[in-house]
Amino acid sequence: MGSKTENDDQMESLSFYEDTENLKKLCNFLLSGEGPSLREALLMEKRVLYLKGEKLVNFLFEPKKGTKWPKTLPRFKSRQEAIVVCKEMCKLQFILRCEKQGKGELGMMRNRDFDESGYFTWVYQGDKTVSHLMTAALVVGFFCCVCFQMWPTFLRVFVWYLAVSLLLFIFALVGSRAFLFLCVWIIGFDLWFLPNLFDEQLGFYDSFKPIISCERTRPGQFPYRIGVGVAFFSFCYWAITQPSEFDGFVTAQGDFVKDLYAGTLLSDMSQEDKENIDKPKMQSLEDLLKDLDSSENEDMRKEKEVDEEGELDSLLDNLIDEEEDIDEDEE
Known part of the structure; x- marks a missing residue:
């Protein structure tokens, strides 16, 4: 049973x-x-x-x-x-x-x-509901980005700060990974923080696994490690012995970040040009009238110059004729 x-x-x-x-x-x-x-x-x-x-x-x-x-x-x-x-x-x-x-x-x-x-x-x-919702959200997000100029000022400033912060975070992450690798590579090990972070063949979660990988360097890299080590410690020695120059370098980087957040890296461009950077370059009616007046004045000036040249020529001809008459009378 x-x-x-x-x-x-x-x-x-x-x-x-x-x-x-x-x-x-x-x-x-x-x-x-x-x-x-x-x-x-x-x-x-x-x-x-x-x-x-x-x-x-x-x-x-x-x-x-x-x-x-x-x-x-x-x-x-x-x-x-x-x-x-x-x-x-x-x-x-x-x-x-x-x-x-x-x-x-x-x-x-x-x-x-x-x-x-x-x-x-x-x-x-499986069920396509979530996929359709994500597609609709993508389309709505695209139109929101296209209408960026219509956003309120506080929202545009927030998006700008968020984008700049994300960019600086990526540069800081890449720079810290490279610096950590360089420090450990000098002593003979390949140490990577998030080694699969930029592997395009892996998914989102797999890109963060493992967190740290450490292996011995391949043979034959000893001369290169010595050269890089000398250059690295020379830079450290320069930073210690020349604090004013190094402080100036750090200050310049800080000013660069401030200008990046404030959006003033292109300081040579006027505010009006920045606001109208996406607008078509068309002259106003006032500018057109000014150009027309200037062109008329230029034509009048040229005509006046022509008339003055004609008067000078006629005066010279009269002088020449008078001299010839005087010569004939004396003879």
């Missing part, structure tokens, strides 16, 4: 997941935070989530401790039952079999059957 009851339970759970809607509920649970851990990779230049088939079967049969299994979904009584449901997900193309081609890269496979030793990417996207 016990065996018959177990078989009935197994058949009941399998018949439950034969319904596509119930299978979608299971997929929504697997893609939630309670599901198995997933990794990110690139498949045909598209970022996807994937996991190994064995890991999926193990989670369906024996979920990890603390997992809150939905009460509306029946539990799996055996691994074979979980494998049957995984095959059904492959058949409906909720998951797609692929193969590893390198670090963070996957490739397509002709064999689409489920196998515990294979890797599978999630094709099923």
Whole structure:
């Protein structure tokens, strides 16, 4: 009787997941935070989530401790039952079999059957409500950015300060990572704080793992470490022996940051030009009238010069004629 009851339970759970809607509920649970851990990779230049088939079967049969299994979904009584449901997900193309081609890269496979030793990417996207809301928020944010000139002054100042602060934080983070690496690299170790921070093949959370990595430097770098060490300690010696110059350097950096926050780095540009930097360059009516008057005055001046030159020429001609007449009379 016990065996018959177990078989009935197994058949009941399998018949439950034969319904596509119930299978979608299971997929929504697997893609939630309670599901198995997933990794990110690139498949045909598209970022996807994937996991190994064995890991999926193990989670369906024996979920990890603390997992809150939905009460509306029946539990799996055996691994074979979980494998049957995984095959059904492959058949409906909720998951797609692929193969590893390198670090963070996957490739397509002709064999689409489920196998515990294979890797599978999630094709099923689940409920699109959150995705649609995020798309709408992106469109609204784009229009808000386009209408930046219409924002109230306090909001524009806040966004400016926030952007400058974020930029300075990124530069400070990159500079501190490089400085920490340089100090430790001189003594023979490669120490990186957040080593995967700029790895484009990793997801957001994986970019912050591990926090610190430390390895010995490769052989053959000793001369370079000596040269960099001499240059570094020479700079430190200069900063100690020339405090006035170093203080001036620090003061200049502080003034630069103040000008950056105040938006006065381009001090040679007038305030009117800054406000009208995006406006088309069109002359006002007053400027046009001034240009017209100046052009008329220029024409009159030129005509006056021509008339004066003509009078001078006529005077010279008269003088020449008078001299000729005087010469004739004397003869």
